[in-house]
Amino acid sequence: MRHGHFQDLTAGRGKRERTRSALLDAAVEVVAEKGVEAAKISDITTAAGLANGTFYNHFNDKDEILREAAYGIAFEVVRRLDAEMEGIDDAAIRVVTATTRFVSILTAERDWSAVLLGGADRLPDFREDLYRYLRSDLERGVAQKKFDVEVTTFLIDQVVALIAVAVRAQLHTAPDPRLTREVCGSVLRLLGMTPSKAARAIEAASRQG
Amino acid sequence: MRHGHFQDLTAGRGKRERTRSALLDAAVEVVAEKGVEAAKISDITTAAGLANGTFYNHFNDKDEILREAAYGIAFEVVRRLDAEMEGIDDAAIRVVTATTRFVSILTAERDWSAVLLGGADRLPDFREDLYRYLRSDLERGVAQKKFDVEVTTFLIDQVVALIAVAVRAQLHTAPDPRLTREVCGSVLRLLGMTPSKAARAIEAASRQG
Amino acid sequence: MRHGHFQDLTAGRGKRERTRSALLDAAVEVVAEKGVEAAKISDITTAAGLANGTFYNHFNDKDEILREAAYGIAFEVVRRLDAEMEGIDDAAIRVVTATTRFVSILTAERDWSAVLLGGADRLPDFREDLYRYLRSDLERGVAQKKFDVEVTTFLIDQVVALIAVAVRAQLHTAPDPRLTREVCGSVLRLLGMTPSKAARAIEAASRQG
Amino acid sequence: MRHGHFQDLTAGRGKRERTRSALLDAAVEVVAEKGVEAAKISDITTAAGLANGTFYNHFNDKDEILREAAYGIAFEVVRRLDAEMEGIDDAAIRVVTATTRFVSILTAERDWSAVLLGGADRLPDFREDLYRYLRSDLERGVAQKKFDVEVTTFLIDQVVALIAVAVRAQLHTAPDPRLTREVCGSVLRLLGMTPSKAARAIEAASRQG
């Protein structure tokens, strides 16, 4: 363990908080490396440089720590996204920006993807937040006559799946902006834009970002 | 355990084959119920009505039986698909038909999805087959000027992800043809068709099917 | 482990039953030696000459094996008692005989006491049987005008407590028939007999036994 | 934790003493609730509203605190008993009074029983005191020709066992003076009094008390 998002959050805080964060960061690291199922409690404590039993001073079981890790990461991702979205009015550009940024965050913080993907069903409320968020952008696009679709949960599922493909594709290789750009095009076309309009929106977004 | 695909395949055959099939069917059933990781060897033998140790007369470990189950199922899915695709020339209609049929097979045989989804990376060669297959249809569509995209593996990843969304959406509910139809539209738009052309292609495909 | 009651019971039976019995006998032995709380699962399997995990092929936890051991022993004690009580009509002699025999069984099979005493509350139904049994003898004594008490559950509690004192007293020393005889007197006096009548009844019982 | 016997004892004293008492009271409470074996050190400190490690500033282990708690309680019980016994000459009335009072103390201070019963073998010297005490009353009864028994340790074991039955019977229900009275009769009969004389002694004792 070197540092980690959770330890950053609790840097000045009490010892308990810092140990807890060390465990959370270690969990993220271990899950990224070995997968959710293969991650043992002892892997986590070892990665955190702590004794085995210490785990149980802070969490009841693997599920609990993973849920919390996933939630913390999700929260941070949203926080970073939010910052970039402010002031963007055009729905297409919003979608492109969000997608691009999302993928870029997850390819920068590689370990996060495994926890987020592996813990998707651990985060029903986060999922709801994310979906509300996306839904508002999609509806804005429909209102702006940019998108030609009916906005349903099922549609959002599809958008999310496309973005996940982009994340996964860059998970084990160097980040490749072209893939991200491609998937932005895919999302826009999925939402009913023609290939050419989609391409133009991406162009506009990249100028603006 | 009642019957199962693998037992159908080996109905008249020798005892060894039939036992083996019972294990494969049981594995599919158990994985569908509890997931790949939670499925224990003993769950499989129990579901098959066999003794614990019998497993090792046929397979070396869980991975092996799952790979084989996934492969057998994948093979059967392709077989059924192939039958329906013959004689269809229009790429858009081919894609719609394949998608529709694929989803319909997996929603009919519910247990198959879990094995296929959970065993995706266990089937590198099947994946290749599937991708070659899809690729030819997509390229045909580009040649026919129906699709306006560059056909890459990454694009196929996206198409597959959309189809998977449709399967997953119907996994725990009654099958809903509207969802399947919707996802067909999504795929066609993803491939660069306009919403209206996509809708028309779906219409045409459903008349033809 | 040498032999043991439970292994005697399952001598000719299948392997599963015999292993199970070995565990039960080992549990009795270990509990007698270290007490209920200090007895570890691994002590039991070691005493039985089995691997650790084997325990869980037969019982879910310590409580379960102890409950079963206590029940089996209780059953056997009752069986042996029953044999000796047949044909005795005089209630006082019945009580003396039962007490004497009970104490003698438990001092002969030393290990049984710990399990029976330690598992008393694990055996609600056995307790009920035992109480019904005692109650009938006490009521018989009242009907015969030998005993001058009101027969209540609370009274039986007291009789049982006196007998337990006799068992405990001989648990860690050589059996001493005088103690048993003494406690028989105590029980009869408790039940309202005069010291001299009580003494005579004991005399009579010992002639008869 | 509200108050407790040990805190009463050290009310005005220094902090160290008061903390120590809080632990003792907590130990009594916890043992009453969960039993000796199940009581964890951390249960005790938690019940005392203290930190985990504080325990070791005062006691070395669970055994030590329980021994001390049992001793303190035993001491207090004897103190209260003594007060009531003064000036009673008749041995039968002494026994009835002691029994009645003892049971009434333990049913009033419910938590004490568990510690006393569970810690019986932790208190060899207290046991000796108690036995000397009882022995002198029994011998007095024999000298007064009230009791018709040989006074042995084994006999005292039996008397104590009967009293314990009365305590236990009222442990989880509301106190019931009839049970106590009943057990007084049992003790007197055990000691060789006839039922009618025993009844009269109890009558006399209750008039006197």
Place this chain on the structure above:
DNA sequence: TATGAATGAGTTTTCATTCAT
């Protein structure tokens, strides 16, 4: 081949005890 009991390494989990603050 099928059986299913036994195995024991691998993990989880508990909790008395230590120790820096």
Place this chain on the structure above:
DNA sequence: TATGAATGAAAACTCATTCAT
């Protein structure tokens, strides 16, 4: 002295795998 987080030995429990029948 009090704190309470960390420790790690010890115990419980799981389950893939072996093997005698």
